[in-house]
Amino acid sequence: MDARYLQDKEELKQSAQDVNEDRRAFLTAGLVGGAVAAGTLVASVANAQQVAQAPALTAAPFWPHPKWGKDDVAGASNWITPAKVLDTVKWIKDGKIYRIGRVYESGMPKFGERAFTMRIPGSPTGGPFGANKLVYHDEYLATEIGQTGTQFDGLGHIGIQMGKDGDKNEMRYYNGHTEQEIGGAYGLAVIGIENCKPFFTRGHLFDVEAVKGAPMDAGQEITVADLRSALQKQNMQEADIKEGDAVFFNTGWGKLWLKNNDKFNSGEPGIGLEVAKWCIDKGVCLTGADQWATEVVPNPNKDLAFPVHGELICKNGIYNHENLDFTALIADRKYQFAYIFSPAPIKGATGSNGGPIAVT
Amino acid sequence: MDARYLQDKEELKQSAQDVNEDRRAFLTAGLVGGAVAAGTLVASVANAQQVAQAPALTAAPFWPHPKWGKDDVAGASNWITPAKVLDTVKWIKDGKIYRIGRVYESGMPKFGERAFTMRIPGSPTGGPFGANKLVYHDEYLATEIGQTGTQFDGLGHIGIQMGKDGDKNEMRYYNGHTEQEIGGAYGLAVIGIENCKPFFTRGHLFDVEAVKGAPMDAGQEITVADLRSALQKQNMQEADIKEGDAVFFNTGWGKLWLKNNDKFNSGEPGIGLEVAKWCIDKGVCLTGADQWATEVVPNPNKDLAFPVHGELICKNGIYNHENLDFTALIADRKYQFAYIFSPAPIKGATGSNGGPIAVT
Amino acid sequence: MDARYLQDKEELKQSAQDVNEDRRAFLTAGLVGGAVAAGTLVASVANAQQVAQAPALTAAPFWPHPKWGKDDVAGASNWITPAKVLDTVKWIKDGKIYRIGRVYESGMPKFGERAFTMRIPGSPTGGPFGANKLVYHDEYLATEIGQTGTQFDGLGHIGIQMGKDGDKNEMRYYNGHTEQEIGGAYGLAVIGIENCKPFFTRGHLFDVEAVKGAPMDAGQEITVADLRSALQKQNMQEADIKEGDAVFFNTGWGKLWLKNNDKFNSGEPGIGLEVAKWCIDKGVCLTGADQWATEVVPNPNKDLAFPVHGELICKNGIYNHENLDFTALIADRKYQFAYIFSPAPIKGATGSNGGPIAVT
């Protein structure tokens, strides 16, 4: 949607005013939750000239991908080779499995208009059948399956409008694919999540909350210096982070989950463009956090909307796992583990639900 | 639904006649796909007296669970202990990951009335936002999330009507829970899939199709003798199957997937009560197959409807993974592997979608 | 769900405590919004002995229907005969159409767990096609179609548990149908909304808000005396209300719609058992109001949950139209009109959405 258009539409302005209180703080922070939010963005767009200072952002073509090539559709999941699996297995010493995903339930905090609606058809759904009197239940779930709860961002989730607003031929996704190519009412035609390979790799957790001594605040950016402090505190070496590994950030923001959903949704601490560049340089396959976007929201540069998503997912093919829960790992002081997550290969989906685990 | 009632309702009889051709074979085989099928079951019910000969079936209470105790809600996933994980890791020698789940897509064969409907909201869903012109896609999926495609049956999926038809106090589920206790319009109140622990265990694949020399037929039952032939052919020892391991059956029926959905849905080869008892005796944590119910359909005893589901899931808490694909494993002659599957912990769901893997 | 069971389940109690603030007032008023509410009801059930004083409530069988007979499935819509239509047409003098339903939108107040979720697949959904470059949009809507927004209650919506809790053979609906008969995971097998005949009848609006001089409060009951005051104020005769007519109540509660959804959902003014009996005696075909249940919530008798629904819909087959908007009618002082509403005949549904009109 073209923000300039919305600026002129009184009806939509009114909608923005009607938005309920729990979204208002979020909106005034310059963020986005669907159509109602777009009006708020207009001020930001007016300041676009400041953006030239943001080093990592560029309008230059980011395709073909320099490592995976022009035809690639799997991005950084290509790092997961047999050698990587064998290297990861060495980290499994206790045999302990940590569930680092959250329970999916209708009361979860959800971004913008997204929904999570489950119904059990009948009670039971069918039966009794046969002389053995079998009965059964199903469950009918309607949701943004890859983008609610513990959500895993695939390559089709994020793109950049490079030409004129509204021109699908110039909305670019990973490896230069355009909206015109990949868009589809019933699923993305290209770079759907079914192309992502399962993750079985070494995971490194940075407990930045512990570094800070308290849960971080919305809008507070994790710096590379913070990561180095965490490494030291956790007795880890930066050199341990190898190409194809996964990195995770604990901010403390996850403590708000189901406790204060409004605040949880209103913004978040997280990584910015500096750490994004560090991740790209390290060659990680995936980032993850205990909050809903991994990156800091709002970005300290108020002109930018989710710029880390653009840098990591769209330009570099690096995946992102959100709304994770590291509580048990941290309690056991386990900062390095086998991260195992195999996305549900839903054809044409932008991401996946699931049950990610850390094994030590 | 009370089959006797349906017997008298002309309108529903007509519905049964209107059912399209691809379901008809299924229905006449005495099986069930929702309301339209119930009429067909009447004849079976009339013959219920024959069932006394089915050794494994009993109306006697099957609770509390003898091993996991009266309060348990995790069933055979309790077998997945640190020791089991460490034992399983020993089988990871090549570092090769096999995706043994299928791609989820709307054209999949689906049981009865189940649906799989995905929509991409907008094109894109949102944006461009910010000076960085970020755009994004979501996907909205509406489906029986735990019971379509590669589907994983949890403990709330299957129960048995033990008292009078329609009395929820006598519909019994795992560990004796009643429909009255666990039923809920918005999710099962007890024994939802969120209670199931992640699987990281040793998997054994029986390629019964290879034993038979050809894909098996609908209604053809896999016997214990077949399993022993497969063990011999595959150079495996029965003693290798330890408590808490998972067992998988390849029937060849999966070759029909997306090729002939009507035939695929019309029935299937699979295990019967004999192999079910063998599985219970072995103490497996999970069964799985390349077809949609693991068990043979129709059962050779025409009076029974999905009796193996009742024995394994409901009475013994043993999980079941359906619509798997063993093609690549078989091509590589890999019959033993680490089976890794962590269900999406959807609160109150009967099962889970996902991306199960076999690692060798 | 058996409230006694829930009483013992700590987890569900916790759920009840986690319910967000906007539902709390509603729950403490002794009302119900799904599983989380059931715990709160326990106290009410304990006081059940007081109910003997509520004259209109009885456990005695209310079937077969004395007027429409034992096989009827259309209830009070049977009043809409050609004679009734011709009698109604006489009231169309200006040719003016008033839309008395509300716009359906996701921000509407919704009862309990009900949802209203719409997505536009793609942008556009399809095309361009042909040399004429046609494009098109669809919309995908997932909702409790008959029970969100301006909602029309059909005969399958409301029943009464007459025997032991959980016994479907003793849950009784209109004309004595049992849950065991009518229940179905994919639609009600009997008395679905498709059996309801279109309404084209004389409508009488009682502006009780005007009688009171201000919007009524939650829990405030409309009495027969109030109705008579309204008749006088509006220059109408009680004798004008004939069998098969529809009656509507304006309480002022509708002013909260989209303005204060939390308060709107927290309860409401409306009719009680006295006016319900008056409606039954008059032989009306339908009741309606500017709030979400037509009846007063909570009922002045705290032991009763939505008793008017039971009396009108379940026992007498009288329909109910909720969340109407009489603003324009009242502004024009039009209290009598042709009420025209033809439910969408959704097979097996409990109600219907739509666009009801009043024509003068």
Add this chain to the structure above:
Amino acid sequence: MDARYLQDKEELKQSAQDVNEDRRAFLTAGLVGGAVAAGTLVASVANAQQVAQAPALTAAPFWPHPKWGKDDVAGASNWITPAKVLDTVKWIKDGKIYRIGRVYESGMPKFGERAFTMRIPGSPTGGPFGANKLVYHDEYLATEIGQTGTQFDGLGHIGIQMGKDGDKNEMRYYNGHTEQEIGGAYGLAVIGIENCKPFFTRGHLFDVEAVKGAPMDAGQEITVADLRSALQKQNMQEADIKEGDAVFFNTGWGKLWLKNNDKFNSGEPGIGLEVAKWCIDKGVCLTGADQWATEVVPNPNKDLAFPVHGELICKNGIYNHENLDFTALIADRKYQFAYIFSPAPIKGATGSNGGPIAVT
């Protein structure tokens, strides 16, 4: 979606080949049912130069609307004035109501990927509550609400790509609105169905099936001469059709409904550009038919895809009601009636479900 792109994608070609048999005839006829169909359209596009001969089609701007003006969003529903209502009431002489919509059910024929999925949550959905032991059912419906079953096309349903494919600024809808303006992931921002006024107008039914002496065939176009034959046969005068009236066409194709859904979906008889122009000249408010598009499919000009939709809805703001059932009207030889239909005002929807009636 850009057909030229699809032409090069082997995977999608394969999808087109995998489409099931019942859609194949439809596709080879050069029509469209979603992504899988686009490949088939390529040949048509190559022949686009022939289209210059199609008189009614033009790339010239069709906005602002000459009668309703540049700001109008209600189109031909503006014809429904008090005078029109009073004129229509004169046709109500018997008081007989004919339901001319079909029952909505999951087994209905559906276009392309559209779905109709209903679930009853629980059994019952809630209760028993209170000492009065109230229980209730809801129904959860997920569907293209305005575009399944008896479907009513609003102004946001149909547009024309006028500039470069994929440029939302040049996809034009009624009154010149662009996709960029009206598109929205959660509902159309402009010209949603909530802007359409209720219909209460004179309806004229043309029983072309009777003129032909048999049900018409797919691809058979209704001509103006056919309409005149019908008028004569039915003792009606062409001059009777006034501005703002509705016209309906019975082709006999509706006899296939639920009887042969595959054939029903494979194409249809209907009106072409000649009758479309006649309708525009007459100033009708709405067209309708007993089939799924009112217009002939495939169009005799194979280069054109649903051109009548473009002419009537997009360029002229004339509404369209599909999948109607005139059986009872024809049996009673009632060809002129009050057509009453008030769309459900679903904000941002492209159409509406409902229960249209004809009153005589």
